[in-house]
Amino acid sequence: MIRRGFFSLLPAVVAVVLAMVVTGLVIALTGGSAGQFYSTILSVPIPRVSVTIVNQTAMIAISAFAAAIAFRMNLFNIGVEGQYIAGSCAGAFFAGSGLVAGPAVIPATLVVAVVAGAAWASIGGFLLVGRGVSEVISAIMLNYVALTMAGYLVNRYGVASGYTFTTNPLELNQQPVGFQVVDGPYQVWALAIIAVLVAIGYWVLINHTRFGFDLRASGASSTAAAASGVDAKKMTLIAMALSGGVAGLVWMPAFFGSVHKFGIPENFQSGLGFTGLAVALLGRNRSIGILVGSLLFAFLSAQSNDLQSVGVAPEIISITQGVVVLAVVVAYEIVRRLQIRREQESVARELASARPTAEEASR
Amino acid sequence: MSTTTTTPRSDSRIRTFQHAWLLLALVAVVTVALVRVVTGADQLTATGTLRAMILSACPILLAALGGLWAERAGVVNIGLEGQMLLGTWGAAFLAYHAGPYAGVLGAAAMGLLGALLHAVATVTFGVDHIVSGVAVNIIGLGAIGFLAKAYFNDLEGGGPRNLSGYQTLPRVTVPGVSDGAAWLADRHVFGISDVAALVAAATTGVSLLTVLVVVLVAASAYILWRTPFGLRLRSCGEAPEAAETLGVNVIRYKYVAVLVSGALAGLGGAYLTMVSSSSFTVGQTNGTGYIGLAAMIFGNWRPGGIVTASLMFGYTDGVSLLPSGGIVVHALLLLITLVLAALALWRLRQGNLRSALTIGVIAVAVLVWYLSTDSVPRAFVGMTPYVITLFVLAVASQRLRMPAADGKPYRKGQAG
Numbered sequence: 001m002i003r004r005g006f007f008s009l010l011p012a013v014v015a016v017v018l019a020m021v022v023t024g025l026v027i028a029l030t031g032g033s034a035g036q037f038y039s040t041i042l043s044v045p046i047p048r049v050s051v052t053i054v055n056q057t058a059m060i061a062i063s064a065f066a067a068a069i070a071f072r073m074n075l076f077n078i079g080v081e082g083q084y085i086a087g088s089c090a091g092a093f094f095a096g097s098g099l100v101a102g103p104a105v106i107p108a109t110l111v112v113a114v115v116a117g118a119a120w121a122s123i124g125g126f127l128l129v130g131r132g133v134s135e136v137i138s139a140i141m142l143n144y145v146a147l148t149m150a151g152y153l154v155n156r157y158g159v160a161s162g163y164t165f166t167t168n169p170l171e172l173n174q175q176p177v178g179f180q181v182v183d184g185p186y187q188v189w190a191l192a193i194i195a196v197l198v199a200i201g202y203w204v205l206i207n208h209t210r211f212g213f214d215l216r217a218s219g220a221s222s223t224a225a226a227a228s229g230v231d232a233k234k235m236t237l238i239a240m241a242l243s244g245g246v247a248g249l250v251w252m253p254a255f256f257g258s259v260h261k262f263g264i265p266e267n268f269q270s271g272l273g274f275t276g277l278a279v280a281l282l283g284r285n286r287s288i289g290i291l292v293g294s295l296l297f298a299f300l301s302a303q304s305n306d307l308q309s310v311g312v313a314p315e316i317i318s319i320t321q322g323v324v325v326l327a328v329v330v331a332y333e334i335v336r337r338l339q340i341r342r343e344q345e346s347v348a349r350e351l352a353s354a355r356p357t358a359e360e361a362s363r
Numbered sequence: 364m365s366t367t368t369t370t371p372r373s374d375s376r377i378r379t380f381q382h383a384w385l386l387l388a389l390v391a392v393v394t395v396a397l398v399r400v401v402t403g404a405d406q407l408t409a410t411g412t413l414r415a416m417i418l419s420a421c422p423i424l425l426a427a428l429g430g431l432w433a434e435r436a437g438v439v440n441i442g443l444e445g446q447m448l449l450g451t452w453g454a455a456f457l458a459y460h461a462g463p464y465a466g467v468l469g470a471a472a473m474g475l476l477g478a479l480l481h482a483v484a485t486v487t488f489g490v491d492h493i494v495s496g497v498a499v500n501i502i503g504l505g506a507i508g509f510l511a512k513a514y515f516n517d518l519e520g521g522g523p524r525n526l527s528g529y530q531t532l533p534r535v536t537v538p539g540v541s542d543g544a545a546w547l548a549d550r551h552v553f554g555i556s557d558v559a560a561l562v563a564a565a566t567t568g569v570s571l572l573t574v575l576v577v578v579l580v581a582a583s584a585y586i587l588w589r590t591p592f593g594l595r596l597r598s599c600g601e602a603p604e605a606a607e608t609l610g611v612n613v614i615r616y617k618y619v620a621v622l623v624s625g626a627l628a629g630l631g632g633a634y635l636t637m638v639s640s641s642s643f644t645v646g647q648t649n650g651t652g653y654i655g656l657a658a659m660i661f662g663n664w665r666p667g668g669i670v671t672a673s674l675m676f677g678y679t680d681g682v683s684l685l686p687s688g689g690i691v692v693h694a695l696l697l698l699i700t701l702v703l704a705a706l707a708l709w710r711l712r713q714g715n716l717r718s719a720l721t722i723g724v725i726a727v728a729v730l731v732w733y734l735s736t737d738s739v740p741r742a743f744v745g746m747t748p749y750v751i752t753l754f755v756l757a758v759a760s761q762r763l764r765m766p767a768a769d770g771k772p773y774r775k776g777q778a779g
Binding site for chain 2: 076136137156277319326
């Protein structure tokens with residue numbers, strides 16, 4: 001048991017260390033100072049940055065759980081990006097429309113965001129089930145359509161705000177108060193709590209419900225699942241919708257916490273979908289793994305902003321994150337191959353040692 | 364015996380096939396000319412519009428060609444976008460310091476580097492192709508953001524995220540043909556002028572890189588379908604285990620294919636920084652790599668289809684940047700209506716009533732849209748390639764055929 005835990009943790013640690021080394025090498029090779037990079041990234045974050053880290057962790061985690069639901073069904077939902085744009089756009093328009101007054105707008109908006117995200121994901125789900133279109137390919141198209149559509153809708157039906165257009169901002173009594181974790185004007189967003197709820201919900205759903213069992217079974221072997229009475233098509237549709245629904249929530253903490261309106265690109269944070277995907281891979285679709293992975297990615301991103309002052313572009317951290325993903329998948333693959341070989345060897349050994357006893361028995 | 368009976372039949376079939384292509388091209392020209400006359404939107408086939416089409420189509424075509432090489436060898440390359448981004452930086456860097464030709468090479472080299480990463484992950488370590496591609500895209504964007512700041516910030520004409528002031532490639536004009544075609548295009552003769560405008564656009568002030576694109580497409584089609592090397596490469600994408608039993612070094616072929624794929628994507632990046640514009644900006648590709656992927660799927664993993672799809676997507680993409688874009692696309696709505704109507708009739712003849720009805724309803728909707736408006740919002744123009752690809756996937760996914768072992772992991776020594 002301990003050995004197994006060790007084996008599932010070691011690749012992740014190796015990957016992170018390797019990624020940091022590679023990034024340092026890249027900086028050193030291009031004439032920068034790797035030492036300054038490490039001291040900046042690995043410094044203790046100041047209070048403002050720690051709050052940013054927690055807030056970003058929440059959004060990345062929601063996105064990663066969205067991807068993980070689909071992964072468990074063996075679906076590759078790279079459409080999380082488009083789905084959370086759809087959810088954010090629909091949610092922000094609804095919240096700004098004034099249909100629901102006062103704080104009641106918060107749960108109503110969340111519902112709208114979930115429905116919009118699920119609906120957008122379902123396009124890919126239906127194309128996959130009904131027409132056999134790979135969900136990866138349709139997601140690439142749908143991501144772009146979502147981005148352009150959201151931009152168009154805001155420009156057409158939004159209000160002017162400086163040089164850009166946004167949705168109507170939230171009223172003051174619709175903005176929830178955040179958690180005062182550190183002194184000063186920095187707060188952890190109230191709706192960051194969504195990440196915790198999603199984490200618990202995911203854990204319960206996947207590990208402790210019949211649905212979760214069917215989902216994992218279909219993901220592991222669709223034929224075996226079908227033989228035991230699981231409707232694979234229905235499961236695919238539900239998994240996509242569920243994944244998209246969670247994806248719809250990704251940006252909601254920021255929306256209610258600090259931005260209060262939606263507009264591309266100034267009043268929106270894009271790219272969280274792909275980050276979430278990377279974190280889901282890093283965390284092996286486990287609740288704890290995803291939370292830790294989200295914290296790591298949020299930490300790296302937030303700390304990288306200070307690189308500006310030492311003359312290194314903060315984008316360098318994307319190299320670190322990309323290498324982490326590649327390295328962790330490669331490492332898990334190597335471990336998997338080693339384990340298979342070891343199992344084969346141990347089976348062979350047991351068979352070899354079992355043979356004399358079998359002969360004894362026959363005697 | 365059997366050969367004598369099959370040869371003439373297949374010969375005649377090939378001839379009808381070629382005739383069908385000619386006929387189709389003729390129908391297309393007549394239809395487009397008809398739409399131009401009916402809508403009065405002469406910009407639809409103006410030389411300037413078609414030049415914009417060529418400029419936009421070339422990078423898409425290069426990315427699509429890159430995708431073709433990789434996927435024909437069984438490796439899905441979602442990392443095209445990242446490799447293209449690396450190419451934009453490589454082109455700008457070397458063009459600035461060593462001239463435009465070095466820039467082209469630099470772009471290919473940087474694309475190759477991105478592809479090497481993808482090849483090591485997918486071919487050697489058997490990582491899921493999509494995972495690796497997503498990682499390559501993340502790394503590519505991060506890398507050029509970092510490299511731009513490290514190398515361009517202190518240059519004259521440079522900044523933390525951009526660079527200009529380097530030489531671009533020379534342009535060529537075919538004497539005689541160019542002027543003649545332009546003269547003919549201005550006459551607005553039904554059909555003939557439309558074709559003349561295309562000739563004029565393709566022979567006037569064409570960048571050397573555009574010529575290279577044409578050569579690369581022809582060369583790829585020849586190499587992949589007419590040489591033993593190409594046959595072996597494609598066999599790695601269809602049945603790698605079978606190829607292995609015949610002595611093909613599958614791993615090596617996959618590596619070559621992915622590296623060529625990355626180099627082509629890198630060249631696409633060079634096209635963006637040296638032909639489409641004359642400056643470098645971080646994130647210049649703006650999804651061209653993904654459109655290239657869409658063009659490859661739309662083109663059914665075949666060179667001819669890829670060229671058609673790239674020109675189509677290039678047209679909508681190029682038009683969206685023109686001042687007359689809204690009017691042109693508005694006219695295109697009528698063209699789309701006609702195409703959809705033809706498709707619906709064809710489906711009806713096949714006896715597929717439900718499909719015919721669905722397409723017919725969409726055709727009517729597009730027609731209503733055409734009749735009730737004067738111009739199409741710019742945003743809608745930009746997303747046309749994606750919507751068309753989605754539509755084609757939804758309608759014709761059963762007719763598209765990707766390489767049989769595309770995206771599947773392969774390990775040496777697993778063959779039965």
